[in-house]
Amino acid sequence: MQEDFLHYLWKFKKFRLNNLKSTQGEHILIKSFGDHNVNSGPDFFNAQIIIGDQLWAGNVEIHIKSSDWFLHSHENDKAYDNVILHVVWEDDTQVFRKDNSIIPALELKGLVENEVLYNYKNLFIKQDKWINCESDFANIDDFILYNWLERMYFERLERKANDINQLLQDTKNDWEAVLFRMLMKNFGLNINGESFLSLAHSIDFSIIRKVQSKQHTMEALLFGQAGLLNDDIEGAYFLSLKQEYHFLKQKFNLQNHSVLPLKFFRLRPLNFPTIRLSQIASLYNTQQGLFSKIIETQAIDGFYELFNLATSEYWTNHYTFQKTSKSSKKVLTKSFINLLLVNTILPVKFAYSKQKGETSENIIMDISNAIKSEKNSIVSAFNNLKQVSKTALQSQALIQLKTKYCNNNRCLQCAIGNTILNK
Structure with missing residues (x-):
């Protein structure tokens, strides 16, 4: 399980949203999931969430386990004072604000469909694969694929x-x-x-x-x-x-x-x-x-x-x-x-x-x-999966995709990976 996967679940609402409750037993209604923060600080800014009978506006922090809050020393960081909800896969300990009030926790384990978990595990299982998605790459819709390659370029x-x-x-x-x-x-x-x-x-x-x-x-x-x-x-x-x-x-x-x-x-x-x-x-x-x-x-x-x-x-x-x-x-x-x-x-x-x-x-x-595709090992390997590179724009994009995404397991930030997870 990667924390990025939990970011994906939250950002794209890939869990059951009806009758949500915090691990403290309060009803949760999410009005706005907030803006994804890829820099330092809480993971999502400016969320709006009704917890119990109170509307809260603030930030959301995401961890695999709630005890990771202390592992990352967030209790000593003022940037996390405005966290209104702690989203975790497993709630293994309570987290408190500086005034000793509990930060409500939402446990995602049990709220995610088995199909989503299967697609995630299947994508990241290492079986001597050149890239994680090589068994699915040929079936990616051309519109999604070429738009993503343009962005990569x-x-x-x-x-x-x-x-x-x-x-x-x-x-x-x-x-x-x-x-x-x-x-x-x-x-x-x-x-x-x-x-x-x-x-x-x-x-x-x-x-x-x-x-x-x-x-x-x-x-x-x-x-x-x-x-x-x-x-x-x-x-x-x-x-x-x-x-x-x-x-x-x-x-x-x-x-x-x-x-x-x-x-x-x-x-x-x-x-x-x-x-x-x-x-x-x-x-x-x-x-x-x-x-x-x-x-x-x-x-x-x-x-x-x-x-x-x-x-x-x-x-x-x-x-x-x-x-x-x-x-x-x-x-x-x-x-x-x-x-x-x-x-x-x-x-x-x-x-x-x-x-x-x-x-x-x-x-x-x-x-x-207007320039023909470059010929190198990366482009050839992608073309063996699917004849995708015909121009220099596409070959340069594939180099970016392989070196900056595939090699670093950034499937959850990749349009191709997201498409596979959304199957």
Whole structure:
């Protein structure tokens, strides 16, 4: 038995309401169940309950056993002075106010239908299940399911917006600097993401503004800070980068001791950090005022055009500085741009519009629904239960659902779990 289940029973009135009596024998008539409080303090605020012949207005506290009142030290907390009813599964002791009057208790055991208890126990019984509801997931009504996934998607965006707000504080509200750091992390993908982010942190964005008009200088800055120019390699391009970076390091007093090492091992050549750094140098070289352009762009085709770029010429026949390779233009693919949209662009647009008090939900939904579903273990597992994820909105929502709800047994706060309990 979880206390959350008792919250669910009270909030959704899932117990017999006729002829209620307190464990002290007084008749109880609930006029208002109150507002659910998910923060500290009593569980439900502003309830209205007739107990005996008296109408009470105040708060409701819920416990599995009434003795939990003392286990949680509520008797010493002023926040609980206005509790008018103690709702419990089992009343095992009396609870008193400071004036020694008894706080009436309502015992739910015996008031809940067997079917509700069966659904609850069946949902939470662990039988080597990937998620608690996996045997029922395929039968959830599509209207309920997709509305819940939409909510999960925006809940995930809210979490990302909180991370962006922290970056804003770190950069003194410089949205361009925040965008640069987030793009750098995503250009590094899973393998080099943290290394690229540490690289971005090592460069004040004011320096990017000063050098971005020259592709060669941008590359020298990024490659140099990443430690890729430390070797002794012959070649005009490498040596010119090394000389340029030496000048930049002296001019801007650059330090890179906190930059994490880059990895090449087990990466496809197109994802080598050399290629990705050249591409992001091209992006900032060709797109001045990138943040404003991202905010102004409202359709997915506009983003494909904005990020239609390639490496500098040297990298058409190189993947590393050490040897040449077959000539090929190394552009940002649509699938890579989609990753940038999902992980950086759309969260930034959402956070910015929220800060400005504007709404961007419809635009964000249109773009995320125009992107095909991501492929990962979470999405695949859900799709094995029911073919549910077709777009990036849905795949992002499923990640939020699994990591923040399923993994934490938050079925009672989930629309899917509530639907199963209401069967």
